[in-house]
Each structure stands twice: as C-alpha cells, then as structure tokens.
Amino acid sequence: xxxxxxxxxxxxxxxxxxxxxASDHQIDYTLETTVTDGTAPLGMYVLYDNLDPSxxxxxxxxxxxxxxxxxxxxxxxxxxCDYTVYTASDWGQNATLWNGAAVTGGPxxxxxxxxxxxxxxxxxxxxxxxTTLNTTVNKEDADGIVPNTSSFIPNEQWWNQNGTTTVNPExxxxxxxxxxxxxPSNEVKTKYGDLVITKLDPKATTPAADMAGAxxxxxxxxxxxxxxxxxxxxxxxxxxxxxPTTTGxxxxxxxxxxxxxxxxxxxxxxxxxxxMFIKYCxxxxxxxxxxxxxxxxxxxxxxxxxxxxxxxxxxxxxxxxLKNLGNNLPLTGGAGxxxxxxxxxxxxxxxxxxxxxxxxxxxxxxx
Numbered sequence: 113x114x115x116x117x118x119x120x121x122x123x124x125x126x127x128x129x130x131x132x133x134a135s136d137h138q139i140d141y142t143l144e145t146t147v148t149d150g151t152a153p154l155g156m157y158v159l160y161d162n163l164d165p166s167x168x169x170x171x172x173x174x175x176x177x178x179x180x181x182x183x184x185x186x187x188x189x190x191x192x193c194d195y196t197v198y199t200a201s202d203w204g205q206n207a208t209l210w211n212g213a214a215v216t217g218g219p220x221x222x223x224x225x226x227x228x229x230x231x232x233x234x235x236x237x238x239x240x241x242x243t244t245l246n247t248t249v250n251k252e253d254a255d256g257i258v259p260n261t262s263s264f265i266p267n268e269q270w271w272n273q274n275g276t277t278t279v280n281p282e283x284x285x286x287x288x289x290x291x292x293x294x295x296p297s298n299e300v301k302t303k304y305g306d307l308v309i310t311k312l313d314p315k316a317t318t319p320a321a322d323m324a325g326a327x328x329x330x331x332x333x334x335x336x337x338x339x340x341x342x343x344x345x346x347x348x349x350x351x352x353x354x355x356p357t358t359t360g361x362x363x364x365x366x367x368x369x370x371x372x373x374x375x376x377x378x379x380x381x382x383x384x385x386x387x388m389f390i391k392y393c394x395x396x397x398x399x400x401x402x403x404x405x406x407x408x409x410x411x412x413x414x415x416x417x418x419x420x421x422x423x424x425x426x427x428x429x430x431x432x433x434l435k436n437l438g439n440n441l442p443l444t445g446g447a448g449x450x451x452x453x454x455x456x457x458x459x460x461x462x463x464x465x466x467x468x469x470x471x472x473x474x475x476x477x478x479x
Contacts, residue, residue, distance in 0.1 A: 113145075113146050113148055113266035113267075113270070113295060114145070114146050114295065115143055115144070115145045115146075115262060115263065115264050115295055115296070115297040116143070116144045116145075116297060116298065117141060117142070117143055117144075117260070117261065117262050117297040117298050117299075117300050118141070118142045118144075118300065118377075118378065119139060119140070119141055119142075119260065119300040119301075119302060119377060119378050120139070120140045120142070120377055121137065121139055121302055121371060121376045121377055122137070122138040122139065122140055137248065137249045137304075137369070137371065138246065138247070138248050138249075139167065139247045139248070139249060139258070139302055140244055140245070140246055140247070141161065141244065141245045141247065141260055141262070141300070142242060142243065142244045142245075143159060143161070143241075143242070143243040143244075143245075143262050143264070143297065144240050144241070144242055145159065145240060145241045145243065145264050145266070146240055146241075146266065147176075147233045147234075147236065147237045147239070147240065147241060147266075148237070148266050148267045148270075149237050149238075150237075152269075153230070153234065154225075154230045154233060154234060154266075154267045154268065155230070155267055155268025155269070156225075156230075156265060156267055156268035156271055156281065156282060157224075157225035157229070157230055157233060157264070157265065157266065157267065158222065158223065158224050158225070158264060158265040158281040158282065158293075158294065159222070159223040159243055159262065159263075159264045160220065160221070160222055160223075160262060160263045160264065160289075160292060160293065160294060161220070161221045161245055161260070161261075161262040162202075162203065162218070162220045162221075162261070162292060163218040163219060163220070163221065163245075163247060163260065164218045164258045164259060164260060165217055165218040166218065166249055166250065166258055167218045167247040167248070167249060167250070167258065167260075168214050168215065168216045168217075168247060168248045168249075168250050169199060169210075169214065169215045169218075169219055169221055169245065169246075169247055170214050170246045170247060170248060171212075171245075171246040172197055172221075172223065172243065172244065172245055172246070173243070173244045173246075174194065174195055174223070174229075174241065174242070174243050174244075175241075175242045175244075176232065176233060176236050176239060176240070176241045176242065177236040177239045179232060179236070181194035181195055181229055181232060182194050182195075183195060183196070183197060184196040184226055185211075186209075187209055187285070191227070191228050192228065193226060193228060193229075194225065194226055194228055194229030194232055195223050195224060195225050195226060195229045196209065196223070196224050196226065197209075197210040197221065197222070197223055198210060198221070198222040198223075198224070198284045198285065199215045199219040199220065199221055199222075200219060200220045200222070200284065200288055201217065201219060201220070202220060203220060203288065203289060203290050203291055203292065204288055204289070204290040205220075205288055206284070206285055206286065206288055207220070207222055207284035207285050207288055208285065209285070214248075216250060221245060222281075222284045223243065224281070224282050224284070249302075249304075249369070256303055256304045256305055256306075256372075256424055257301055257302070257303050257304075258301065258302040258303075258304070259299055259300070259301050260299065260300050260301070260302075261292075261296060261297050261298070261299045261300075262296075262297040263292050263293060263294035263295055263296045263297060264294045264295055264297075265281055265293060265294040265295075266294075266295065270295075271293075275293060279293070281293060281294075300378040301375075301378060302371075302376070302378075303371070303372040303375045303376075303416060303424065304368075304369050304370060304371060304372065304414075304424070305370055305371075305372050305414035305415075305416075305424030305425055305426065306366050306367065306368050306369075306370070306414075306424070306425045306426070307330065307351075307366070307367040307370055307392075307394070307412065307414065307425075307426050307427075307428065308364060308365075308366050308425060308426070308427045308428070309328060309353070309355075309364065309365045309366075309367070309394070309428050309429075309430060310363055310364050310427070310428070310429045310430070311323035311326050311355055311363040311364075311365075311400065311429075311430055311431075311432065312363065312429055312430070312431050312432075313431070313432065313434070314431045314432070314433055321363075322357075322363070322400070323355050323363040323400040323403070323432070324355050324356060324357040324358070324363075324400065325354065325355060325357075325398065325400050325401060326354070326355040326365075326396060326398060326399060326400040326403075326430075326432070327352070327353070327354045327355075327396070327397045327398035328352065328353050328354075328365065328367070328394060328395065328396055328397065328430075329345070329349035329351070329352050329394075329395050329397050330349055330350055330351040330352070330367060330370065330392050330393070330394055330395075331344060331345045331347070331349050331350065331392065331393045331395065332350055332390065332391075332392060332393075333390075333391040333392060333393050333411060336386070336387065336389055336390065336391035337386055337387055339409075339411050340393035340409035340410065340411040341409065342409070344393050344409065345393050345395045345409050349395075350370070350392075351367045351369070351370065352367075352397075353365045353366075353367045355400065370392065370414045371390060371414070372390075372414050372415065372416050372424050373389045373390040373391060373392075373413035373414050373415055374389055374390075374413070374415050374416055375416045376390065380416070389413060390413070390414075391411055391412070391413055392411070392412050392413070392414070393409045393410065393411055393412075394409070394410045394411075394412060394428060394430070395409050395410075396430060396432075399432055400432060402434060402435055403432035403433065403434055403435060404432060404433045404434070404435055405432075406430055406431065406432050410428060410430070412426055412428055413426065414426050
C-alpha cells in the first residue's frame with residue numbers, strides 16, 4: 113500500500129484560472145492511494161491532510177476507475193453515499209462534520225470511507241483511488257513556502273497492527289488522533305515571492321520626490337518568450353497595488369504573493385527551459401500627481417533564491433517624467449526658440465522648392 117501526492121498551482125500557471133482575487137490563488141492537491149488487493153473486506157479506509165495555516169479548505173473529489181464517489185452529508189453514513197469529510201483545527205482536536213463551506217486556517221481534513229464506499233473500492237482493487245483537495249491561499253508564509261503532506265490508513269488490519277487502541281479513525285469527532293496516522297505521502301511545496309517597486313523621478317537616483325498615489329497592475333505574460341506588449345496586459349490582473357503615503361519620501365510598493373517563475377507544480381525549472389518560466393508584466397495604471405503615466409509594460413520574473421530557502425524577491429525601478437518635462441521647454445525669446453524657428457523655416461523652404469521643381473517638370477512634359 114502506498115500514497116503519492118501531487119500539486120497543481122491553479123489560477124496562476126494553468127489554463128484554469130478559477131481565482132482572480134489579489135491574494136486568492138487556488139492550489140489543488142491530489143492523493144493517489146492504492147487499494148489493498150485480495151478478497152478480504154477492507155473494513156476501513158481513511159485519508160488525512162493537515163493543511164498549511166495559509167490555506168483555506170474549499171472542497172474534495174474522490175474518483176476510482178472513472179467513478180465519482182458521493183459525499184455523505186450526515187455522520188451516520190447512509191447506504192447511498194461513499195465518504196464523509198471532517199475538519200479540525202489541529203491534531204488532537206475533536207473534528208466536526210464538514211458542511212461544504214470554506215474552512216480557513218489550514219484545518220486537518222479527515223476523509224472516512226463509508227461501508228458503501230468501501231464496497232466500491234473493493235470492486236475496483238486493480239486501480240488506485242484519486243482524492244483531490246481544493247484549497248486557496250489566503251496569506252503567504254513569512255518565508256514564501258507552502259508545504260503539504262498527507263497520509264492514509266489502507267484497511268482495518270493495518271490499523272490493528274500499527275495504530276493505537278485509544279483512537280478510532282472512523283470517529284474523529286470524538287477520538288481524534290494526536291499525531292498524523294497512517295502511511296505518509298511525499299511532501300509537495302508551493303512557492304511565492306514579492307515584487308518591490310521603487311518609483312523615481314528620471315533625474316533621481318534615490319527617492320527625492322513624493323510619488324504617492326501611483327497605481328500598478330501585474331499580469332501573467334501569455335507570451336513569455338517575448339517581451340510584454342499591449343495585448344499581454346488586458347483582462348483581470350493577478351495583483352494590484354498603490355504607492356502608499358508615508359511620513360517621509362519612500363516611494364516603494366511591495367506586491368506580495370506572486371508565484372515563483374521557476375518553481376511551480378512542485379517542479380523546479382532551469383533557465384534553458386525558458387518557455388516553462390512564468391513571466392509577469394508590470395503596468396502603471398495611474399501616475400502620481402504632477403507626472404506623466406509610464407506607458408511601458410515591464411516584463412519580470414520571480415526566481416527562487418539559489419542558496420537560501422526563504423522568500424524570493426525581485427526589485428524594479430519605474431521612472432516617471434514630470435508633466436511638461438518639468439517646465440524645461442525653451443522659454444519665449446530664448447536660444448531654443450530660435451533653433452526651432454530656423455528648423456521650421458528650413459522645412460517650409462524645402463517644401464516650396466520641391467513644389468516649384470515638380471511643377472516645372474509637369475509643364476515641360478505637357479509641352
């Protein structure tokens with residue numbers, strides 16, 4: 113008996129962007145568990161997942177041999193449903209029957225197969241059971257990493273040999289386990305990072321003018337192997353932010369919770385796999401007071417640090433021109449005006465000369 117865990121970082125890197133809120137990425141975990149072979153009844157089948165505190169539990173789906181199992185809505189499992197879902201705040205805490213509503217705070221999720229569900233598994237022993245847990249990230253960890261592991265009890269005989277007599281896995285509402293029971297899965301991770309934006313006057317090297325009020329939007333670049341274009345920054349952004357007003361001149365904005373470009377779905381990608389990198393486009397949507405909007409869409413990545421495991425971070429500097437170029441246009445009567453006037457006269461004179469020559473040629477041709 114074995115359990116294998118995989119993760120799909122949805123809403124950011126897949127073709128199923130089911131979430132669009134600024135800090136509401138969806139993560140789906142899938143457990144592939146074996147069904148004990150032979151002819152003896154299983155007697156018990158229980159799955160566990162202690163979700164990270166940054167996760168909100170939103171749903172489950174159990175499938176075996178293309179059969180979707182039916183969730184029980186009562187503790188006393190009737191014969192026409194296959195499994196019951198419970199949630200608890202932590203190991204050792206009495207669980208409650210899950211009613212289908214979202215549960216925040218990374219609960220311990222327990223899934224208990226009913227007698228009817230055990231019968232479905234016993235009729236399909238040659239294939240594995242697939243259990244999907246749906247979650248959303250409602251905050252990012254301090255180090256930007258969301259880990260996850262699971263476990264399962266494959267049958268009653270396994271529990272009788274390896275479990276404890278004080279715990280009944282099938283009644284987590286009254287006899288919750290104090291430690292993760294069952295056969296453990298592999299660990300999977302989701303990684304996030306920050307984008308730190310600094311707004312500057314084009315002539316400044318440090319924040320000198322107040323840029324509060326500048327607004328930004330972050331989009332996923334659908335064409336990562338090329339630069340960001342206007343077609344890449346339409347629709348709903350994955351993140352937005354505003355340069356805050358501070359007591360001093362700071363002009364920085366941190367946009368948190370961006371999926372790392374080179375690590376997703378629990379897979380590390382290399383620079384050679386450029387088409388697998390997630391790339392983002394940063395767009396200024398509102399300029400600070402007194403400045404022109406920066407129309408450039410800037411492409412960037414969030415890379416996992418090479419030597420440490422803490423938060424990934426990328427820094428960008430965005431410049432804004434003052435309106436009217438800060439009154440640096442030539443003043444009336446100045447040398448600059450003379451230069452512009454001379455250039456204008458040359459252009460007009462050249463145009464008239466061209467007109468005279470072409471008219472003369474037409475008359476000669478008519479003759």
